[in-house]
Amino acid sequence: MEIDEIRQYCLNKPGTTEDFPFDQHTLVFKVMGKMYALIGLEKWEAGSPTINLKCDPEKAIELRERYPDEIYGGYHMSKKHWNTVVINGPHLTPKQIIHFINHSYELVVSKLTKKQKEELNKL
Template sequence: MNIDNFRTYCLQKPGTTEEFPFDNETLVFKVMGKMYALSGLESWEAGTPRINLKCDPERALELRGEYPESVLPGWHMNKQHWNTVLLNGEISLKQLYEFIDHSYELIVNSLTKKLKEELKGLN
């Protein structure tokens, strides 16, 4: 996966926007204003891409155990709810898409009823 594939995959999800709220290097994807994925552009340029994704706490621990070289506690994030995924070849593209989908769905499920209705209107 490259940065363009990552951006395209995230942006095709309903209600997704991309922003740089922290600095000019940290690309953030939000659904209805709530963050579900972020990545430092410098990690892509350095050849060791990293993506932070929201994750169910139990599943986060399972993934860290299953992929100790690729799935780490979220860098600069709540480590119970966020993972940092290193794109070092251990995680397949299909698995990465599943991780992104899981993160997106966690945020969508946590939205208020009003925001969920607004999101439905965007489809």
């Protein structure tokens, strides 16, 4: 998958915005102001594309065990709640990457306040 594909997919999700809250090299996607995906642009430019995604803690452990070379504890993130996913690795398909993005988005949406969820549903 290319970075533009991932970017467009994320931006098409309701309530999603993108910005660079940390530095000019870390692209962050948020739903209603809450992070669900981070992309280190320098890694992409260096040919080692990854994306950090929020994940249910039990599922995170399972995925890391199943794909030890392509999914590991979130780089510079809470390892319990975030995974770093290697894009274009030999075992993960674009469909799986999309599934992981969806899981991250849905996990964050599930934690929004009632008011935020109502606002999101209006978008």
